[in-house]
Amino acid sequence: MNIVGISACTVGIAHTYIAQKKIETAAKKAGDNVKIETQGTIGIENKLTDEEISQADIVILAADVKVTGEERFTGKKVVKVTTQTAIKSPNKLIEKLHELVKE
Template sequence: MKIVAITACPTGIAHTYMAADKLSDTAKKLGITIKVETQGAMGIENRLTEQDIHRADIVVMAADIRVEYGERFESKLCVNVSIQDALKKPQSIFSQCQKLMK
């Protein structure tokens, strides 16, 4: 399974980046390919390309604010979760993605 993800929190500092790391680490352990774009205080980092989005099976939006350029994902299957869920329950997010793919 190939996943792209966006992480964004209201202050755009610690939680945005911690959630990105947690999703990346958990995906690696589960054998899932993931690329995570962060939308934080430093702006958009690790920006997803059109090719990244096109190749993805599913999009995870771990955000407590409006994601910038969200229209990029209109044609994709999306799972919307909170930053806290990404930090505390990343494995459950991936399980939800797998169920949606079936």
């Protein structure tokens, strides 16, 4: 499965990057392709390309604040969670994404 997404926390430092790592690790463990863009205090990093978005089966927004460029995901299945959810339960989160894609 191809997963893309964005992580962003209120301060834009620690939780943004921890959530990114946790999601990527859990997704790779499940055999998925994954790329998570971060939006933090130093701006956007690991920016998603139009091609990556078009090939995505599902989009995850692990964010505690409004993210920039959410309109890029129009027409895609989008799951919104807090960064805390992504950090504390990344494996369950990936399982849920698999269930949603199968629907």
